[in-house]
Amino acid sequence: MSMDLSATVCALATPPGVGGIAVVRISGPEAYSIAEKVFRPANPARKLSQAKGYTALFGHSLRPDGSVLDETVALCFRAPRSYTGEDVVELSCHGGSAMAEGLVQACLAAGARPAGAGEFTRRAFENGRISLTQAEAVMDAIQAAGRQGAALAAASLDGAVARRIGAIREDLTALAAHLAAWVDFPEEDVPALEPAALTATLTGCRDKIQAMIDQWGAGAVALGGVDTAIVGRPNVGKSTLLNLLAGFERAIVTPVAGTTRDVVQQTVQLGSVRLNLSDTAGLRETADAVEAEGIRRSYRALDAAGLVLAVFDASEPATEEDARLAQLCRGRPALALVNKQDAGAQVFDEAVLAGCFSDVVHLSAKDPASLQLLAGRVETLLGVANLDPSAGCLSGQRQLAAATAARNALDDALAAGQQGFGLDAVSVCVDEALQALYELTGEAADEAVIEEVFSRFCVGK
Numbered sequence: 150m151s152m153d154l155s156a157t158v159c160a161l162a163t164p165p166g167v168g169g170i171a172v173v174r175i176s177g178p179e180a181y182s183i184a185e186k187v188f189r190p191a192n193p194a195r196k197l198s199q200a201k202g203y204t205a206l207f208g209h210s211l212r213p214d215g216s217v218l219d220e221t222v223a224l225c226f227r228a229p230r231s232y233t234g235e236d237v238v239e240l241s242c243h244g245g246s247a248m249a250e251g252l253v254q255a256c257l258a259a260g261a262r263p264a265g266a267g268e269f270t271r272r273a274f275e276n277g278r279i280s281l282t283q284a285e286a287v288m289d290a291i292q293a294a295g296r297q298g299a300a301l302a303a304a305s306l307d308g309a310v311a312r313r314i315g316a317i318r319e320d321l322t323a324l325a326a327h328l329a330a331w332v333d334f335p336e337e338d339v340p341a342l343e344p345a346a347l348t349a350t351l352t353g354c355r356d357k358i359q360a361m362i363d364q365w366g367a368g369a370v371a372l373g374g375v376d377t378a379i380v381g382r383p384n385v386g387k388s389t390l391l392n393l394l395a396g397f398e399r400a401i402v403t404p405v406a407g408t409t410r411d412v413v414q415q416t417v418q419l420g421s422v423r424l425n426l427s428d429t430a431g432l433r434e435t436a437d438a439v440e441a442e443g444i445r446r447s448y449r450a451l452d453a454a455g456l457v458l459a460v461f462d463a464s465e466p467a468t469e470e471d472a473r474l475a476q477l478c479r480g481r482p483a484l485a486l487v488n489k490q491d492a493g494a495q496v497f498d499e500a501v502l503a504g505c506f507s508d509v510v511h512l513s514a515k516d517p518a519s520l521q522l523l524a525g526r527v528e529t530l531l532g533v534a535n536l537d538p539s540a541g542c543l544s545g546q547r548q549l550a551a552a553t554a555a556r557n558a559l560d561d562a563l564a565a566g567q568q569g570f571g572l573d574a575v576s577v578c579v580d581e582a583l584q585a586l587y588e589l590t591g592e593a594a595d596e597a598v599i600e601e602v603f604s605r606f607c608v609g610k
Contacts (some may be wrong), residue, residue, distance in 0.1 A: 151485065154235075154272065154275060154276075155176075155177075155366060155470075156262045156266035157175065157176065157177025157179040157180055157183055157260065157261050157262065158175070158176055158177055158179055158225075158261060158262050158263065158268055158269075159174060159175040159176075159183070159256040159257065159261040159262075159264060160173070160174060160253070160263060160268075160608050160609045161173055161249055161253055161608070161609050162174040162239065162269075162609040162610065163244070163249075163251075163609070165246065165249070166244075166246065167244060167246065168244030169243075169244050170241050170242070170243065170244045170245070171241070171244040171245075171248060171249035171252070172238065172240070172241050173239070173240045173242070173244055173249065173252045173253055173256060174238075174239050174240075174269060174450060175235045175237065175238045175240070175256055175261055176231070176232075176235050176236070176237045176264075176269055176272060176407045176610065177235055177236065178235065178236065179260060179261075179263075180235065180236040180237055180238050180421050181197060181198045181225075181236055181238060182198065182260075182483075183238075183259045183260050183261050184197055184223060184238040184240065185197045185211055186211075186255075186259035186260075187196055187211050187240070187252065187255040187256055187259050187531045188206075188208055188209070188210055188211065188221060188238075188240060188604040189208050189209050189211060189217075189221050190206045190207070190208040190223075191206075191207050191208045191209070192206075192208075193579070196507075197225070197238070197607075200225040201225065201227065202225055202226050202227035202230055202231070202329065203225070203226065203230075204224075205222055205223065205224050205225070206222070206223045206225070206227050207220075207221075207222055208220075208221060208222075208223065208284050209221055210240060210242055210251075210252050211255060212251065212255055213222070213254075213255055213259075218242070218248065218251050218252060218255065219242040219243055219248045219251075219252070220242070220243070221240050221242045221252070221467075223238055223239070223240055223241075224238070224239040224240075224241065225237075226238070226239070228415070228579075229276070229278070229413045232273055232278070233269050233270075233272040233273045233278070234272065234273055234276030234277065234278040234381060234603060235272060235276065236543050238446060239538075240256075241253060242537075262610070265283060265439075265554070265608070266603065266604070266606045266607060266608050267603035267604075267605075267606025267608075267610060268603075268608075269609070269610060270284050270287050270603070270606060270610055271284070271603050271606075273598075274591065278592050279308075280308065280311040280590045280592075281468065281589075281590055281591025281592075281599070281602060282305060282310040282311050282314070282548065282589065282590055282591070283306055283307075283308055283310075283592055284313060284591070284602060284603070285305070285544050285545060285547075285548070285602060286302050286303075286305035286306040286310075286464035286544065286605075287306065287606075287610060288507060288606055288610075289301070289302035289305065289306075289372050290302035290303060290306055291546050291607070291610065292372070292373065293372055295371070295418055295420075295421045295422065295423060295506075296421060296422075297371045297421040297487075297533065297536065297538055298371040298372045298373070300419075300538030300539070301368055301371050301372055301538045301541070301542050302372060302544075303536055303538075304539050304540065304541045304542075305541050305542070305544060307542025308541075309539065309540060310541040310543065310544075310548075311542070311544070311590050312588050313357070313361065313540070313541055314589055314590055315456035316357075316582060316592075317354050317357050317358060317499060317586065318586050318587075319581050320350060320353070320354050320580055321350075321354055321582060321586070322583065324350050324579055325489065325576065325580060325583060326429060326508060327353075328572055328573075328575060328576035329576060331427055335450075344573035346565065347575070348563065348566065348568060349581075351559055351562050351563050351566070351575075352563065354559060354582075355383075355556060355559040355560065355563070357558070358552055358555050358556045359556055361542070361543050361552055362543070362549065362552050362553060362556060363531070364536065364542050364543070365542065365548075365552075366531070366532060366545045367531055367532030367535070367536050367542075367545070367546065367550050368444050368542030368543060369504060369537065369545075370422060370455070370531045370533055371421065371422070371533050371536060371542075372542075373423070374416070374422065374423030374424060374425050375403065375422065375423070375424060375425065375455040375476070375531065376425045376427070376453060376454050376455050376456070377426050377427065377454055377455070377456040377457070377458060378424060378451045378454035378456075378457050378458070379391055379426060379427065379458045380451050380457060380458070380459050380460070380461060380474060381459060381460035381461060381462075381471075381474065382449070382462075382468065382470040382474070384462070385460045385461055385462040385488055385489075386462065386488040386489060386514040387460050388459055388513040389428060389514040389515060390458070390460060390486070390488070391415060393514050393517065393519065393520065393523070394415075394417045394418070394419060394424065394426060394520070395426075401553075409558060413549060415551060419520065419523065419524045419527060420521075420524030420525070420527065420528050421524075421528060421533055421542050422524070422527055422531060422533055424456070424527075427454070431448060431468040434467070449578055451477065455482060456483070456484075456527065456530070456531065457481050457482065457483035457484070458483075458484055458486055459474055459478050459483055459484070459485050459486065460474070460486045460488050460514075461485060461486065461487050461488065461502070462488060462489055462492075462497060463487045463488060463489045463490055463492065463495045463496075463497045463511070464489045464493060464494060464495065464496065464497070465496065465497060466496050466497065466499045467497055467498045467500075471497075471501055472501045475502050475505040475506070476499050476505060478506060479504065479505045482507065482530060482531065483505070483506050483507065484506060484507065484508050484509075484510055484523075484526055484527065484530060484569075485499075485502045485506040485508070485509045485510065486503070486510050486512060486514075486523075487499065487509060487511045487512070487557070488508070488509050488512060488513065488514050489513060489514075490512060490513045491513040491515065491516065492513075507530050508526050508529070508530060510522065510523060510526050523562050528555075547587055547598065547601070547602065551585050551586070551588045551589035552585070552586075552589060554581075554582075554585040554588075555582045555583075555585035555586050555589070556582075558578050558579070558581040558585060559578065559579075559582050561581075562575045562578035562579055563579040564581045565578055
């Protein structure tokens with residue numbers, strides 16, 4: 150349902166719990182009148198209602214009965230130059246739960262309504278302060294795992310994606326206007342489009358959209374990380390590798406085959422990529438019911454993984470289990486890690502790996518120097534190494550689907566022109582592409598789409 154922009158809302162804008170500072174944000178037409186009821190400037194000559202935008206006042210927050218709650222700083226923002234585009238007051242108090250919750254309750258008693266999840270950002274979107282892609286970048290920025298993901302989110306938040314889409318839309322809008330004039334007003338002597346110029350414009354726009362689609366997977370990895378399965382037969386060094394990546398002894402390591410019987414999970418940062426790791430039970434035939442269940446879970450983890458690290462033992466001959474694992478990795482985003490390069494004789498036959506992996510990495514899971522080597526290979530495999538964070542990148546399935554619909558419409562436009570269906574058919578396809586791009590940036594998104602976008606937001610943002 151549509152948002153009631155006439156209400157003034159408040160919420161804790163910092164994480165709940167104990168911290169140095171807590172910030173309570175008040176936004177809406179009554180923000181200053183409500184804030185005056187809960188905040189008293191230390192200087193009696195100062196009035197919060199008269200404060201200019203981008204100023205700060207020191208004073209005290211008050212309970213509903215007028216007693217002092219805490220020392221507080223009020224930051225003042227005036228519409229439309231605020232995060233939401235409305236009058237905003239942000240009250241900063243000490244970060245204890247009692248202080249923060251007490252201040253929120255005082256604001257509610259003074260007439261504010263509790264803000265819903267994502268409501269501040271939703272108001273910024275509804276008030277035209279940001280596009281829908283910029284709104285989605287807010288949560289990307291909050292959840293970004295590494296520097297590259299943070300840079301991508303910051304670029305999108307700054308409007309990089311909206312600008313890339315906007316430039317494509319400008320070209321298509323000019324083309325659509327020319328086509329419409331030629332189709333609808335033949336008596337006005339509108340010059341016909343030269344086939345070569347028409348094809349060049351359509352192809353140029355189509356290729357720009359395709360480039361963004363091609364970068365989507367790498368961007369998703371940079372922003373949110375990748376589910377990663379460490380797989381291999383028993384005692385090849387899977388748990389040792391997990392411990393190396395984690396930086397501490399996360400998994401038990403023994404020379405006894407079958408030590409790891411269940412999936413052990415750990416999130417780590419490897420270079421610019423966050424790996425959501427699953428160390429799995431060794432893949433082998435077994436009569437042990439517990440170990441067999443662990444192995445079944447290992448196969449499930451492999452099937453679901455966005456990255457597979459398949460570990461092989463360089464000091465032992467290749468086995469049937471090794472060959473079977475290699476075949477399971479064919480066609481997947483997988484690296485073959487030939488481990489135990491420090492174990493003396495290297496007798497593993499790498500012929501079993503041929504054609505099954507994007508790359509083969511020779512390392513020792515006991516050597517910290519292997520981390521840098523592995524990081525570079527992972528970044529290359531996932532496409533993260535070639536990302537330009539400043540260019541902006543499509544985020545989430547919604548943006549990908551809209552971009553794909555626009556690309557498909559331009560493919561149809563090119564096909565219509567080449568097959569002689571006439572410029573009216575081309576015009577219809579161009580209009581469909583424009584509609585998809587408007588949906589991507591939110592200017593033509595329906596209420597259900599907007600609700601879905603903001604459903605993943607936290608309260609206070």
